[in-house]
Amino acid sequence: MRIDILTLFPNMFSGVFSESILKKAQEKQAVSLNVINFREFADNKHKTVDDYPYGGGAGMVLKPEPIFAAVEHITKNSSTQPRIILLCPQGERYTQKKAEELAKEEHLIFICGHYEGYDERIREHLVTDEISIGDYILTGGELGAMVIVDSVVRLLPGVLGNEDSPVQDSYSCGLLEHPHYTRPADFRGMKVPEVLLSGNHQLIAEWREKESLRRTYLRRPDLLAQYPLTEKQKKWLEEFEKNKR
Template sequence: MKPRNLMGPDETLARAWQAQVITLFPEAFPGILGHSLTGKALKEGRWQLQPVPLRDFGEGKHRNVDDTPAGGGAGMVLRPDVMGAAIEAARAGMPAGAPILYLSPRGRRFDQAMARDLATRPGVTLICGRFEGLDQRVLDHYRITEVSLGDYVLTGGEIAAQAMLDATVRLLPGVLGNAASTEEESFSEGLLEHPQYTRPAEWQGLEIPEVLMSGHHGEIAKWRRAQAEDLTRQRRPDLWAAYKGRPE
């Protein structure tokens, strides 16, 4: 046994899920991913993280990675030659079947279904956007899928990348202590999760619902399903419509 650098380009671990992040801020990783269950799984080699510093592929004395937008406009755009070189170097060590995703506010919205799909792949290469974005030719040439966390704009893709990796890594075999947790949580069946309770039985005049204390597992399951359906119908009519419209 010997210590392993969780940030560096170590040798590829056999059977480990591979994650690459092309970023101007490699020091931001693993960040929160180095803690809790994802951090434990990282140390155990269930998955491997390789930040790819985009600046290393920059042009000229100052390692420039961006330039002004063609046609004019505010801000800067990440250069295709720089990003292309970073992608080529990164992908040389990635297994076939690992997709390339670009974190962008105009992308497809990330959801639990996408996290489940990524967890079945051998890994993923994430590109963190910055400035006004990435030259479209890179996206077209490498057939990169754009992915967004939601309808808002971040200063860069690093936070989004960590969120996506957290959602995916926790689904890898052996990461969660209780595999049933992923089957009962929000979005697992297209519904929000039911309310949760724990001891003490009474707090601030509020009691745990009686059915949860009954020991009758069939009734508990029915109660939880009804609660999940009610919450989804009230809070997420979009999810509720999709749930009701699914094939039986």
């Protein structure tokens, strides 16, 4: 996968992209991460990328010229059609399902805005996706782009050591992930559930399924509205509801 980031603050990405899983993914050549300062594509001697909005109002608006020019420069020799993602608080709420969708692409381009907003022609005629990582406002799209890149790259084949890890993550299967425990089995009187020490893989799998459902019921019951519950899981939910009373 190739990922290009258009930003006015490229140094923000240096630490994130050179550590942990993102660093390993690049070393394995699973992904190419490129950060581009779109100010370099401004068509004026002062390299201005923003201007006052027509009609008046507070703040400055990003001009279309440098962003269009930067995308055209990136894609001029490309054989594939990239997904061009605008980081925007008005965009689609980001989910694990969206991460899995983007992980199937060969080329992603992220546009990180600043100031009051974007010229509407960028939104209407250039981007393929508008994404928000939550209902709050950041000073720019850079942090959102980092979040999305991390969540997508870890899904690429060969990036994580255990291929089952992304499949078992919270939200990937529609439920929150079950609790985890490690050594020691008894820490200050706080003990690991006996079933996890039993060696019975069938019982352990059932315990994990039930605890995953319990955690979802307690923390994110909204996820259960669209989840295809089995008869066994329905009975567990009835049990949770009785115990809650």
